[in-house]
Amino acid sequence: MEFEQTGRADSGQTSPAEVDPAWPAHVPEVRPWRQRSRGGTAADRMLSEVVAMRPPLIGHRDVRLSPELVGAMEACVLEIAALDHSHGAELAALETLLLRTESVASSKIEHIDASVDDFARALHGIKSNPSATSMAASTAALAALIRSVDEGGDIETAMVQTAHLALMVDDPHEHAYAGRFRDMQNWIGGSDHSPRNAVYVPPPPGTVDEYMADLVVFANRTDLPVLAQAAVVHAQFESVHPFTDGNGRIGRALINTVLRRRGATRRVVVPLASALVARRDDYFDVLGAYREGRIEPIIRSFTAASTVAARESRVTAARIAELQSTWQQKVGSRRGSAASRLLDGLIAAPIFSASEAEEAIGGATSSVYAGIERLHEAGVIRPLTNRTRNQVWGAADLLDELDDLAARIAAAAR
Structure with missing residues (x-):
């Protein structure tokens, strides 16, 4: 693959006062170009040179x-x-x-x-x-x-x-x-078949x-x-x-x-x-x-x-801290039961299969499956597949928190 289409045009003009003198701008370098595989328009096929950008070396540069x-x-x-x-x-x-x-x-x-x-x-x-x-x-x-x-x-x-x-x-x-x-050579934006009209062309592969x-x-x-x-x-x-x-x-x-x-x-x-x-x-x-x-x-x-x-x-950390007691109240299981042992490990492993649950907590298979069903009925876990055997389960509150955290961060950033 010779291209990666991500991003958009570099922004605006730069006033000299805004440029950090310790940090040079990228330098354009004209390079010969030959299309490696046919495709695109005649303009793609006829392109003979590309302007690649050479960033400065930064290893020991001042900031x-x-x-x-x-x-x-x-x-x-x-x-x-x-x-x-x-x-x-x-x-x-x-x-x-x-x-x-x-x-x-x-x-x-x-x-x-x-x-x-x-x-x-x-x-x-x-x-x-x-x-x-x-x-x-x-x-x-x-x-x-x-x-x-x-x-x-x-x-x-x-x-x-x-x-x-x-x-x-x-x-x-x-x-x-x-x-x-x-x-x-890769590039960002422009044609799928050549760097013609690319937004940015990175430095040469060598x-x-x-x-x-x-x-x-x-x-x-x-x-x-x-x-x-x-x-x-x-x-x-x-x-x-x-x-x-x-x-x-x-x-x-x-x-x-x-x-x-x-x-x-x-x-x-x-x-x-x-x-x-x-x-x-x-x-x-x-x-x-x-x-x-x-x-x-x-x-x-x-x-x-x-x-x-x-x-x-x-905020998410505080919510996670409250989950264990919330789940125990929902399930109402006695200490040491299969359901209780499943809850003990749920925050650390919020996605699990029935066989993994059995391996993690031990005990009779029937007890493990009964514990899983009890958590499901209480709304603590939800099925993630349509399987009838070896179902994959997820901790509903934790998966929802993943969505909610991202949404809160995005809203605050806007």
Whole structure:
């Protein structure tokens, strides 16, 4: 695949006073072009050159920011810390929920959409909905990247490729390129068959390895404000566009990876993509500003998105903290019963099959099935498939909270 159609035109004109002198604009480079496969119009086939954009190398570049923005970032980091330290007993479940919320929203930026139940089924390996399957792959990719730095290790290009493999390995069109940096020219917008009228043409394929090596140098620094670092890592990654497809989702996964590596988060994921998808045009505008040599717009945008996402996620944490007692009241089961043991593990594993429930809690099969039915009758769980055997169940309140959290973040961002 030689193209990726995501995004929109870079925004407006840049006044010289707005350009950070420490951050050069991307530089155009005229390259010869030859169409590799026939298709499109005569103009596509006759195109002989393309103007690719060369981002600056950033590994050791200074980041200069206004005092006002630095203050906003510091306030945001405090909001994230409050989220990360709240409701310790529920944080494992909260991390899972926020990971899924972020993955769903990141997929929606790429116009990939599915219902929560479809997404839950896909997470459980039921591939009936291609969009939901793509969202589940996005969750796996984000988890792979974040967990790669959980012990404080550096971000490595190999980890980025592993995450891309998780994202694209089952994609019917892109699986051959899963986990590999591109060896062809790609572009954003314009024709499907050539870079004619493209909105943005990333640097030539022969430069990708150098750019990615430089990017991880910047990503592993410790002398930068963490939110600024995360935003610039994302913007630079999107400009390099190192993969044939899936760049947006991997690039947004890098944001939380930087936050985790720097210790801004320890146990949760900040679902800022829910705020970005609510203002999709603005998101592409700030990426365009970055390419013009202005880094503050994207840092400001990500700071605002992260603040909103962390604040609303704390509301979700409080709701999760109340679920256990609410469920017990609904079910009314005695301690030690199959229904009670199922409830004990429901927050940590809100999507499960009957066979998994039996393995998790033990006991007679008939008791496990009776416990599941009791939770179903009480409205605590709902079936996610039409199966009569080995049904997949989901914790209704938690799945609904995934939808509600994303909606609240989007509303606040607007």
